[in-house]
Amino acid sequence: MSNENQPVIKCEAVYKIFGDEAKKIIDAQSSDVVNIEELNQAGCIVGVNNASFEVHKGEMLVVMGLSGSGKSTLLRCISRLTDVTCGKVLIDGEDLLAMNEKELIELRRSKMGMVFQSFALLPHKTVLENIAFPLQVKGVNIQDSIKRAQEMIELVSLQGREHSFPRQLSGGQQQRVGIARSLAVEPDIWFLDEPFSALDPLIRKEMQDEFLRIQAVLKKTILFVTHDFDEALRLADRIAIMKEGVIEQLDTPANIVLNPATPYVRKFTQEVPREKVLRVESVMEEVGKLKASELSTLRVSKDAIIETIAEAVLSESKPVPVIDDTDKMIGILNCSTIIHMLFGDKSAENTLSKTS
Amino acid sequence: MKFLSRKLFVTLLGAFFLSASHLALAKDSKEPIVIPTHNWSSQIVMAYVIGGIFESMGNRVDYKSADSQAVYESVRTGDITLSHEVWQSAFGKSFYNAMEKGGLIDVGNHEALTLEDLGVPKHVIDANLCPGLPDWEALKQQKCVDAFKTADSGNKGRILEGPQTWHGDLIPNRIKALGLADKYVVKFAGSADALWAELASAKKDGRGILMFNWTPNFTDADGFSFIKFPPYYDGCRIADGGDEACGSPDGWLKKAAYYKMPRKWPAAYTTFSKLSFNTTQIGQMAALVDIDKMSHKDAAKKWLADNKKVWQPWTKK
Amino acid sequence: MQIKTITENTKLVQVIGLFIVFFALYVLIEPSADNILWRIPEISFGEGSFSFWAVPAIINDSIDYMMFEWMPVQIYDSEIEDYDTSTLLKEVTRGFSGFIEFLINLIRELILGGVKTIVAFTSWDFISDNEWANWPALPWTVVLAGAFIIGYALGGKGLAFFAGISTAYTAIFGQWEPAMETLSFVLIAAPLSFIFGLVLGILAYKNRTIEILLNPLLNVAQTMPHFSYLVPIVVLFGIGDQAGAIATIIFATPPMVRLTLLGLKKISPEIVEAGMMSGCTNRQLLFKVLIPSARRDILIGVNQVIMQCLAMAVIASFIGAKGLGFNLLVALNQLRIGQALELGISIVLIAVVLDKLSLAWANKQVDYFADLTFWQKHRYGLMFLVSLVVGSFFAYIGTLIFNDINYLYLIPHSKGITTAPVWQAGIDWVVENWYHSLQTFNHFMIKDILIPMKEAYLGMPVVATFTLMMGIGYIIGGIRSALVVGGFLLFISLTEWWDRALITAYMTTFGVIISTIIGATVGILCAQNAKASRFILIVCDTFQTFPSFIYLIPVIMLFGVTDTSVLLAVIVYATIPATRYTVEGLRNVPVALQEAGSMSGVNRWQRLTKIEIPLAFPHIMLGVNQTVMFSLVMVIFGAFIGTDDLGQLILKALSDEKGIGNGLILGFCVAFIGLAVDHLISKWSHDRKQALGIN
Known part of the structure; x- marks a missing residue:
């Protein structure tokens, strides 16, 4: 069934329309494209409007949108917490919507994990029991499930709080439990619904780091929902920006920042500091005829975010070589480029847009 | 356990077996005979006395507490096997209602005659609060009206009647017929408890009280005088075309049983139909509890032990 | 701001207008039997073939028919070796009774010994032939x-x-047998009520239609006086512990249903989703996620079930339940108040112990890491x-x-041993010394307050009553509330008991007014201090389970068979919720608001009157609502002292020919008085809470 290139998640023209009559109206419509106008007139509310995209193995897709944009609905369509009105959702090539109750439960037990905004911990269970819960539901015996939960507690650094109840933990700690729980069954697909939105800014930053650290180890396929554009930029491989149920743009962070597809997307990107988003690759220059001796001994990766290497590059007098995954030099980075970016004027921005 | 031992058959199937098993029974069923207990002493002690008699014959007995009005419905459906104190005026109506519906049989009367009427406790006579009592004419005096006044009776004397359930508007009608209506009002108490509470309070305080009561009852021991109304005659009751200007007749005290009792417990039934207590005996039973402060069970044991000559003959065939 | 003043003034204008109309109707309408504006006469349809007044008889006949004639079956009675005609329904209900009775006897005989459990598996003959087959106590x-x-x-x-x-x-204290009998009865009734309540609550949560259907049933079951459904239960289920248990279950299940539903509705949807994403099957979702997450409310439900079961201990003995309740009734009949008091304390103790045990059980945690030895694992069993x-x-x-x-x-x-003589002496002392001084009060109450009030109520033309109540409904909740209240009143007015209902209403009103004044005052005083609050709440709990029959007797001894006695009993009982809700309301005023008040420089008194009471008021009104319910219950109970309202007839229905129908319809009348008031107060309180932004 599955092969390497097959997307883990694939959505084809997914609609979610709320309203008792929605299904009837759509079935009555003749064209392939759903006529939203008609539905709105009938008093239906559009949650997701014609969403199509793929997420590949190990990739993190962040769905960004303000409240009411349909991002959480989209997530719930893909986890089938809510039923799609029409369209297709494929998980590892299998039709999610065609699954019966039993298959769906099996899928969730083996392949899916989800983290919630309000943590959604079971109030009557301890930290340990909460984490072991998905395993016990699956039928793993108590000893093994508790052992596994103990490992997860170490993963999220909650040692010592095993027997606390959720109400005795801080928000950050609760979400660590939520993360541990969602990972306990070793899912392939990891859904995160605004996991850090309810946390204080400082804790949020800490949790994002923690999240990146965990992801670096586990390399899950991730669908991450947030209303925080900075968070999206910081974490995403690709970002889908949603408005009123429609995906306005779906692209890499750099491309979204550099080439916003709609005015709506531009509003988000305007204030974003470039160095926090762009990677070395998008601003490097060609190697040209420079000799090895004219280059710095420092090497930077093409995937590095500029902000993280800026200080090092600026302390070098010579251009810094940019290397790819195989240590091959593919370009150079000049101090001047960095300076323009950090303290830049209009011209720097222009230069940048050209290079990309 | 009825639900385990009883078997359901459809009528048709049943007909096949019917012919074989129509034999007269000689022995009592081992199933317990269910005797009701109500909330007054003589009745409870008598329940244990009758239970004791049955047990001495080798029967099993079970006691169930029941409301004294609702009990006839239960006897009728067999949830309770018998009822041993059916007071004519208080429960006569419930008894006949149940009998009319079927399932309940009349097992005859006790020797004791009952009297249920208005009266005054001993201290009212002793203190001469209403000179001339127990003759009813005395009630016409203003002194008597004053003696029986209460907070809610206006300027009239108050007559405390039992619950209206017991005999409807009998007393108010009588008061009217005797021309006492402008001097007395009738107040219905809600329960026997309310009667006794008022009686006890009046006695402690030494004030007058004119109330409904009956005999045999535990109040007999402290002394209670019934008012002598014009004697009862046939046709005096409004229902019989009269004007109600008469006192109560002596009433019967009946025994009732579930219609299957004679077949299921033939020996016990024979005993129950012979069984008959007189006023003194019932008074003794109540006094053991109310005066001597014994428990009901102990009182029954003591009575049975002291009165073997009375009850043992009933158990012989 | 201006708009607000105007709307508030419109309300005021409406209220004044309503009262003017009401009094005009009151004065103008002639009291006469023929005047339909004065009282609604018996209404017949189709040349007298059907009348609303005949409904009780129709109910009676239908139940009789269903029970004793419909679908006859032949039952073989092995005892008399003969066939007997019974009906399907009777066999079914008696089968159910038998099952409940078996369970009660099982627990009872485990403690007190006996043979009935063994008989259930063998026969009476077996028991008689085998002397050893007797379970020891x-x-x-x-x-x-x-x-x-x-x-x-x-x-x-x-x-x-x-x-x-x-x-x-x-x-x-010599109450071992009755206490264990009551315990065995409660140990069956309470878990069954819990299970029924939980199941119905879950069904209502899952299915909106069921919720809508269930709601009026629960309302009626909670407000209907217990006496009105005792006779139907006796007819359907016989007499004995099982009938008492069934009556108790009917009474104790509704709060459990409500609290289950409330708890489930409060669960955040994300928790449900978390459960689903963890791969729960429907059953796992229910038992491992939903029910445990709603546990706080469900546990309150368990507490209510236990309290209600023991509150029914006395009433259940009217239809054959053995135990403390029956002994209490007997003791009261002999005026042994001290003994009754000790029995009452036993009832309260059983309630509190069961409540605490069930709570502790629910809170018990599992220790996964303990490496237990054989002794540790089985220590309780071994002990x-x-x-x-x-x-x-x-x-x-x-x-x-x-x-x-x-x-x-x-x-x-x-x-x-017993302390009864001490109590007895105390009561005697009170009666001997206080009786005369209390009579002045009693005279004043009856002559100057109660009789005029009763006459004022009875003097109300039926149209005036409708106008007043529906008008209030309209002012509070618009046309819908007016129709709801009107519907309830219409039912009562169509029966032949309208005057009786007015008397019930008069006593309830009086009870509610006094109880609220006392309860609110005590509540406000106690709420000033955390310790006092806790204390008064415990007192409330105790009085709620303490059988109210006990104080009927001393009250009669002091005030006679009068309305004063009834109303005193009502006030003792109905003050409980008024006090409880006042304390809770005041203690739950958000701290931030209290602090804001303190910062704007109000003194203690101003803070109470300007901040705390207005904010707590909606909650206090819910307390008043409960006070109405409690008052109604006790006014009906007052029939045992002696009243001439609906309660007297309900008591009478116990022995009536048309008992079942009369009892039920009278019960509905009482329930509808309660529900009309409940509708008005809850609607008002709900709107007010929303306006204040508190939950």
Whole structure:
């Protein structure tokens, strides 16, 4: 069934329309494209409007949108917490919507994990029991499930709080439990619904780091929902920006920042500091005829975010070589480029847009 | 356990077996005979006395507490096997209602005659609060009206009647017929408890009280005088075309049983139909509890032990 | 701001207008039997073939038909070796009774011994032929040890001693048998109510239609006086412990349903989703996620179930339940108030012990890491075995020491120590010394307040009553509320008992006014201090389970068979919710608002009157709502003292020919009075809370 290139998640023209009559109206419509106008007139509310995209193995897709944009609905369509009105959702090539109750439960037990905004911990269970819960539901015996939960507690650094109840933990700690729980069954697909939105800014930053650290180890396929554009930029491989149920743009962070597809997307990107988003690759220059001796001994990766290497590059007098995954030099980075970016004027921005 | 031992058959199937098993029974069923207990002493002690008699014959007995009005419905459906104190005026109506519906049989009367009427406790006579009592004419005096006044009776004397359930508007009608209506009002108490509470309070305080009561009852021991109304005659009751200007007749005290009792417990039934207590005996039973402060069970044991000559003959065939 | 003043003024104008119309109608309408504006006469349809007044008789006939004629079946009675005609429905209901009775007897005989459980599996003949087939009673010392061990296992030393001492109390005060009879009855009725309540609550949560259908049923079941459904239960289920248990279940299930539903509705949707994403099947979702997440409310439900079950202990004995309740009634009939009081305390103790044990059980945690030895794993079982052996040994010793009653085995009823003479003397003293001084008060109450008030109520033309109540409904909740209230009144007015209902209403109104004044005052005073608040709430709990029959007698001794007595009993009982809700309301005023008040420089008194009371007011009004319900219950109970309202007829229906129908319809009348008031107050309180932004 599955092969390497097959997307883990694939959505084809997914609609979610709320309203008792929605299904009837759509079935009555003749064209392939759903006529939203008609539905709105009938008093239906559009949650997701014609969403199509793929997420590949190990990739993190962040769905960004303000409240009411349909991002959480989209997530719930893909986890089938809510039923799609029409369209297709494929998980590892299998039709999610065609699954019966039993298959769906099996899928969730083996392949899916989800983290919630309000943590959604079971109030009557301890930290340990909460984490072991998905395993016990699956039928793993108590000893093994508790052992596994103990490992997860170490993963999220909650040692010592095993027997606390959720109400005795801080928000950050609760979400660590939520993360541990969602990972306990070793899912392939990891859904995160605004996991850090309810946390204080400082804790949020800490949790994002923690999240990146965990992801670096586990390399899950991730669908991450947030209303925080900075968070999206910081974490995403690709970002889908949603408005009123429609995906306005779906692209890499750099491309979204550099080439916003709609005015709506531009509003988000305007204030974003470039160095926090762009990677070395998008601003490097060609190697040209420079000799090895004219280059710095420092090497930077093409995937590095500029902000993280800026200080090092600026302390070098010579251009810094940019290397790819195989240590091959593919370009150079000049101090001047960095300076323009950090303290830049209009011209720097222009230069940048050209290079990309 | 009825639900385990009883078997359901459809009528048709049943007909096949019917012919074989129509034999007269000689022995009592081992199933317990269910005797009701109500909330007054003589009745409870008598329940244990009758239970004791049955047990001495080798029967099993079970006691169930029941409301004294609702009990006839239960006897009728067999949830309770018998009822041993059916007071004519208080429960006569419930008894006949149940009998009319079927399932309940009349097992005859006790020797004791009952009297249920208005009266005054001993201290009212002793203190001469209403000179001339127990003759009813005395009630016409203003002194008597004053003696029986209460907070809610206006300027009239108050007559405390039992619950209206017991005999409807009998007393108010009588008061009217005797021309006492402008001097007395009738107040219905809600329960026997309310009667006794008022009686006890009046006695402690030494004030007058004119109330409904009956005999045999535990109040007999402290002394209670019934008012002598014009004697009862046939046709005096409004229902019989009269004007109600008469006192109560002596009433019967009946025994009732579930219609299957004679077949299921033939020996016990024979005993129950012979069984008959007189006023003194019932008074003794109540006094053991109310005066001597014994428990009901102990009182029954003591009575049975002291009165073997009375009850043992009933158990012989 | 201006708009607000105007709308508020419109309300005021409406209220004034309403009262003017009401009094105009009151004065203008002639009281005469023919005047339909004065009283609605019997209405017949189709040339007198059907009349609303005949409904009770119709209900009666239908139940009689269903029970005794519909679908006859032949039953073989092996005892008399003959066939007997019964009906399907009767066999079904009696089968159910038999099942409940079996369960009650099982628990009862485990403690007190007996043969009925064995009979259920064999026969009476078997028992008679085999002398050994008789389950022995446990020595009370063993049950005491059992209570102690269970208390210790669930809640530690404190609970162990409490459970132990309570058990010892019942034994030493000579109430062992009735207390264990009541216990066995409650141990069946309470779990069944819990299960029914939980199942119905879950169904209502899952299915909106069921919720909508269930709601009026619950309302009626909660407001209907218990007496009105005793006769139907006796007809359907017979008489005995099982009938008492069924009546109790009907009474105790509704709060459980409501609290289950409330708790489930409060669960955040994300928790449900978390459960689904963890791969829960429907069953797992229900038992592992939904129910545990709603546990706070469900546990309050359990508490209510236990309290209600024991509150029914006395009433259940009217239809044959054995135990403390029956003994209490007998004691009261003999005016042994001290003894009744001790029995009442036993009832309260059983309630509190069961409540605390169930709570502790629900809060129990599992220790996954403990490496337990054999002794540790089975220590409670082993401890019980040891106490069984020791207790039996003592019971044996007892047979050697005592020749009459073995005090170390079973202490028979009323053979223990007693404090009754002290109470008795106290009551005698009060009656002897206070009676005369109280009569002045009694005269004043009856002549100057109660009789005029009663006459004012009875003087209301039916149209005026409708106008007033529906008008209030309209002002509070618009046309819908007016129609709801009007519907309830219409039902009552179509029966032949409108005047009776007015008397019930008069007594309830009076009870509510006084109870609210007392309750609010006590509540406000106690709410000023955390300790006092806790204390008064415990007092409220105790009084709620304490059988109200007990104070009927002393009240009659002091005030006679009068409305004063009834109303005093009503006030004692109905003050409980008024006090409780006032304390809760005031204690729950958000701290931020209190602080804001303090910062704007109000003094203690201003803070109370300007901030706390207005904010707590909607909650206090819910307390008033409960006060209305409690008052109604006690006014109906007042029939035992002597009243001439609906309650008297309900009591009378127990022995009536048309008892079932009359009882039910009268019960509905009482329920509808309660529901009309409930509708108005809850609607007002709900809107007000929303306006204030508090939940």
